[in-house]
Amino acid sequence: MEVDDLKLYSVIVGNGSGVLFQPMNFKYTYILTAKHNFFDKTPVDGKPDYYKEKADSTIVNIYHLFLEKGVWSSQLYNFVLKKGENYFPHKTTDIAILKINFIKGFDKIFVLNDYTINNDFYLCGFPDNKRDANYDNYPNQYTNHKISNKTSSINNLVEVRLNQPKTQSDINGMSGGGIFNLNENSISIIGIQSQMTKAISPQNEIDFVPIKHLDEILNYPENADKLTPLLPPYMASFEFLKDKAFDISAGIDDDDISFTRLFLKNKSLEVIWSNITPIYIKDYFKERLMLNEKNLSKLCNEIIYITWLEFLTIINIAKTKIHNREELEELFSFIRLIYKDTTIE
Secondary structure, three states: OOOOHHHHOEEEEOOEEEEEEOOOOOOEEEEEEOHHHHEEEOOEOOEOOOEEEOOOOOEEEEEEEEEEOOEEEEEEEEEEOOEOOOEEEOOOOOOEEEEEEOOOOOOOEEEOOOOOOOOOEEEEEOOHHHHHHOOOOHHHHOEEEEEEEEEEEEOOEEEEEEOOOOEHHHHOOOOOOEEEEEOOOOEEEEEEEEEEOOOEOOOOEEEEEEOOHHHHHHOOHHHOOOOOOOOOHHHOOHHHHOOOOOOOOOHHHHHHHHHHHHHHHHHHHHHHOOOOOHHHHHHHHHHHHEOOOOOHHHHHOHHHHHHHHHHHHHHHHHHOOOOOHHHHHHHHHHOOOOEOOOOOO
């Protein structure tokens, strides 16, 4: 993935920012953002800093960006706020989930709960100074700031330092923007930007809400059956991976293996139709799937479960039976499938 890919996943949410995230569902897409983007500063009873939550049916303009033939454009989405239906705020922390209609092509983003900051982390969003300078040119309102290191954790916030000095106008409007980590084939998100620690911060520090607090929103009883986990869609079923399994080619001799390839793909349906799913494998084996890896976000990598689908298909053929999830532990006791993220050159 390239730095520009972060722009694709960043959206304007009213006066703030947000992140496109595809959960384990093809019916809708999430926007992850800051809860305070849905509050208005409204003086009440002489209290100048009183914030009131926006009422249901309020329209919030959301813009997401796309790249077509080398040209950046924007798409307006008129979001009609309905709390508990398409707007799900955290009860105590500055983070929220929005549900919008499904948008194809935003499934290369994963949750990362490791806050070890290195040079590949970025704050992304749409600050006020870029909006003022690029009125109606929404792609040009986007920017990103590289993060140098973590400084502290206070309550539900993590404090990090930006590489370059920034003022409030450089950061205002980025609330709700993602704290991203770039990987070779995907993007990881560790949090949602909440605020700048000071109006003018000589330390260049910002606060973000760790992404783990989104799981708390999913677990609220009133949200049962309304939201799906922050996992890629293919984690729900091997059905989504069937076309990528046994995708083998023999070049000019491809006709020689066409029968074998078709046979293996057809046999993989036995695994797809069983009660074994990628999310069950992930939750059951967890770190036992990885070799010398601390980054457990890689447990969601698509290639792991394509390999598992192929592995279980071969086992079914070799053992002349269709295995189910209750037999996985027994299988794993004498045959190991361990993933190592590496590149062979």
